[in-house]
Amino acid sequence: MIQLAIIGTGNVAFHLAKAFSTAKNVLLSQVLGRNTEALRAFEPFAPVSTNLKSIANADVILIAVSDNAIGTIANDLQDTEALVVHTSGSTSIEELSNLKRYGVFYPLQTFSKTIDLEYSKIPFCIEAKLQADLKLLESLATTLNASYFYVNSEKRAALHLAAVFGNNFGNHILTEAEKLCNQNEVPFQLLKPLMQETVKKAFSIGPEAAQTGPAKRGDHITIKKQKASLDNPELQQLYTSLTEAILKHYER
Amino acid sequence: MIQLAIIGTGNVAFHLAKAFSTAKNVLLSQVLGRNTEALRAFEPFAPVSTNLKSIANADVILIAVSDNAIGTIANDLQDTEALVVHTSGSTSIEELSNLKRYGVFYPLQTFSKTIDLEYSKIPFCIEAKLQADLKLLESLATTLNASYFYVNSEKRAALHLAAVFGNNFGNHILTEAEKLCNQNEVPFQLLKPLMQETVKKAFSIGPEAAQTGPAKRGDHITIKKQKASLDNPELQQLYTSLTEAILKHYER
Numbered sequence: 001m002i003q004l005a006i007i008g009t010g011n012v013a014f015h016l017a018k019a020f021s022t023a024k025n026v027l028l029s030q031v032l033g034r035n036t037e038a039l040r041a042f043e044p045f046a047p048v049s050t051n052l053k054s055i056a057n058a059d060v061i062l063i064a065v066s067d068n069a070i071g072t073i074a075n076d077l078q079d080t081e082a083l084v085v086h087t088s089g090s091t092s093i094e095e096l097s098n099l100k101r102y103g104v105f106y107p108l109q110t111f112s113k114t115i116d117l118e119y120s121k122i123p124f125c126i127e128a129k130l131q132a133d134l135k136l137l138e139s140l141a142t143t144l145n146a147s148y149f150y151v152n153s154e155k156r157a158a159l160h161l162a163a164v165f166g167n168n169f170g171n172h173i174l175t176e177a178e179k180l181c182n183q184n185e186v187p188f189q190l191l192k193p194l195m196q197e198t199v200k201k202a203f204s205i206g207p208e209a210a211q212t213g214p215a216k217r218g219d220h221i222t223i224k225k226q227k228a229s230l231d232n233p234e235l236q237q238l239y240t241s242l243t244e245a246i247l248k249h250y251e252r
Numbered sequence: 253m254i255q256l257a258i259i260g261t262g263n264v265a266f267h268l269a270k271a272f273s274t275a276k277n278v279l280l281s282q283v284l285g286r287n288t289e290a291l292r293a294f295e296p297f298a299p300v301s302t303n304l305k306s307i308a309n310a311d312v313i314l315i316a317v318s319d320n321a322i323g324t325i326a327n328d329l330q331d332t333e334a335l336v337v338h339t340s341g342s343t344s345i346e347e348l349s350n351l352k353r354y355g356v357f358y359p360l361q362t363f364s365k366t367i368d369l370e371y372s373k374i375p376f377c378i379e380a381k382l383q384a385d386l387k388l389l390e391s392l393a394t395t396l397n398a399s400y401f402y403v404n405s406e407k408r409a410a411l412h413l414a415a416v417f418g419n420n421f422g423n424h425i426l427t428e429a430e431k432l433c434n435q436n437e438v439p440f441q442l443l444k445p446l447m448q449e450t451v452k453k454a455f456s457i458g459p460e461a462a463q464t465g466p467a468k469r470g471d472h473i474t475i476k477k478q479k480a481s482l483d484n485p486e487l488q489q490l491y492t493s494l495t496e497a498i499l500k501h502y503e504r
Contacts, residue, residue, distance in 0.1 A: 067474070090474065108442055110449055110464060114457065121445040149442065158436030159443075161478055162429040166443050167450045168465030169494040170422045175459040175501065177414040184410030186403065190360055191411075191418050192455045193373040197362055198419045199447045203440075205366065207427040212362060213420030222319070222342065226413055234500065241493035242421040248486065249427065 002140055005030040005055055005082075006046075007073055008064035009038035011111040012087050016064060019119050021045035023143040030056045058082045060140060062105060067091050074099060083133045089160030092153040093127050103128030105137055106156060107146075110167050119144040125151035125159065173242075176235055183232070215246035254392055257282040257307055257334075258298075259325055260316035261290035263363040264339050268316060271371050273297035275395040282308040310334045312392060314357060319343050326351060335385045341412030344405040345379050355380030357389055358408060359398075362419050371396040377403035377411065425494075428487055435484070467498035 004026055006017050013031070020028045021044070031042040032049050039048040047056075052073070055061065063073050063086045070086050074096045077084055084096055085105040096102035104127040109117065124141045126148050128134040134150070141148035151159065174195070181188040201210040214222040223243055230236040256278055258269050265283070272280045273296070283294040284301050291300040299308075304325070307313065313332060315325050316339045326348045329336055336348055337357040348354035356379040361369065376393040378400050380386040386402070393400040403411065426447070433440040453462040466474040475495055482488040 090478070109446055110453065112453060112457065112462065115453055117449070121448075123442045123445065151438065155436050155438045157481065158432055159438050161481065162432045162440070162443060163446055164465055164478065165425050165429040165432065165491075166447050168463070168467060168498070169425050170447070171450055171454055171459050171463055172494060172498050172501070173417050173421050173425070174454045175463065177417040178459055180410055180414045180417065184407050186407045186411050188414070189455060190375050190401065191414060192451070193375065194361055194415055195418050195422070195451045195455070196373075197369070198423055199444070199451055201362065201364060201367055202423055202426045203444045203447070205364065207423050207430055210364065211420070211423055211427065213416055215420060225342070226416065229409065229413065234497065238493070238497050241490070242424060245486065245490050246420070246424050249424070
């Protein structure tokens with residue numbers, strides 16, 4: 001039985017607390033945060049506290065806060081014997097190097113408070129200073145039926161950046177696509193099967209083999225026609241940037 | 253029983269011929285194309301021919317060729333009594349207006365020869381000059397268990413352009429994400445659950461509500477750090493364009 005404490009009250013903290021509170025072989029002993037109001041949402045999962053000094057006995061302390069607050073919290077935990085891990089994609093493991101035992105437990109996924117997740121489908125990128133602690137993090141991921149991968153801080157930063165491209169940028173493109181649908185009074189939902197297939201194809205035959213469309217074909221007539229049909233300057237700018245990126249990529 | 257002939261040998265023609273050849277209540281009577289070699293792949297589905305003049309009796313003739321060839325083929329079909337439809341997203345129904353009965357049967361999906369599709373998940377955008385022919389196209393979509401929507405040429409062009417954003421541009425972003433993974437020797441496949449969740453969220457809570465990341469937060473420190481970490485000029489350019497698009501979108 002792994003005793004776990006979570007520090008943080010954001011979306012990642014919320015989903016991990018919720019999942020660990022019902023997982024087998026793990027006991028969520030406490031959730032800690034500065035914000036009393038935000039902590040209320042965690043009361044169904046574990047005892048809550050605003051006092052970091054009062055942290056309960058734990059095998060693992062999981063810091064799920066914004067990147068720039070990790071260092072400060074690590075300073076407050078200097079005396080602990082527990083394994084302390086953060087959940088950040090872009091923060092080095094060395095941010096915790098003033099502690100005795102430290103590591104990283106990064107879920108490569110997007111978290112929104114209102115959307116439930118299937119943990120068995122989330123890859124956790126794990127890293128630890130000590131070999132024995134890596135095993136502990138494996139066990140922790142396993143309590144959620146999740147998969148885990150050894151990823152060092154440098155590679156994790158690259159993965160996180162690739163995730164920014166895929167999720168942040170991919171989602172923004174859908175925001176613009178939705179705007180286009182709304183302007184023309186067609187339902188955005190019609191694009192859902194296409195987008196599911198887009199992801200399926202990119203991860204089966206690879207995105208380069210899956211690329212289609214006027215820019216891939218170098219079809220400048222269609223490109224000109226499509227660009228002219230966009231009266232929104234933001235849409236037009238995005239259309240131009242991405243079309244030029246594709247033209248350039250495939251002219252090599 | 254609807255008798256159907258298909259003109260074309262590309263990916264759309266291939267998948268539709270394959271699907272209709274085993275569908276109930278429809279008989280794929282012929283597949284026609286200029287390229288004898290390409291027609292061979294269609295022999296398991298129906299008799300094939302290179303001679304448009306030899307077109308068999310058909311209730312519906314489906315033109316699945318490149319956009320700029322639709323007009324020429326329509327000219328060759330001037331004497332037919334059949335309903336003639338094209339499958340293009342961006343081509344007006346009027347491209348077929350020299351015919352007696354004409355319409356559009358546009359599958360809003362991405363087609364690759366090697367990837368099988370679930371037709372029940374493909375929305376067909378249908379349009380016809382005559383009301384009775386619209387019913388015929390409904391029946392045709394129904395033989396594939398597919399859903400259908402009435403969409404006029406103007407709205408269809410907008411949907412097609414939204415699909416270019418979502419599929420073409422979204423897929424290219426994944427191409428760059430894959431490049432980033434390869435450069436840093438991390439498996440691109442780790443991003444699959446994230447991308448599935450990205451699409452799921454965008455179509456449940458909407459892409460604007462689903463947006464996360466440094467650009468959405470206006471976190472210029474992380475943006476600067478991420479940009480500096482990209483040594484590939486194409487990746488850097490794409491990062492900048494999309495980050496600026498998100499910053500601009502959410503500053504309003």
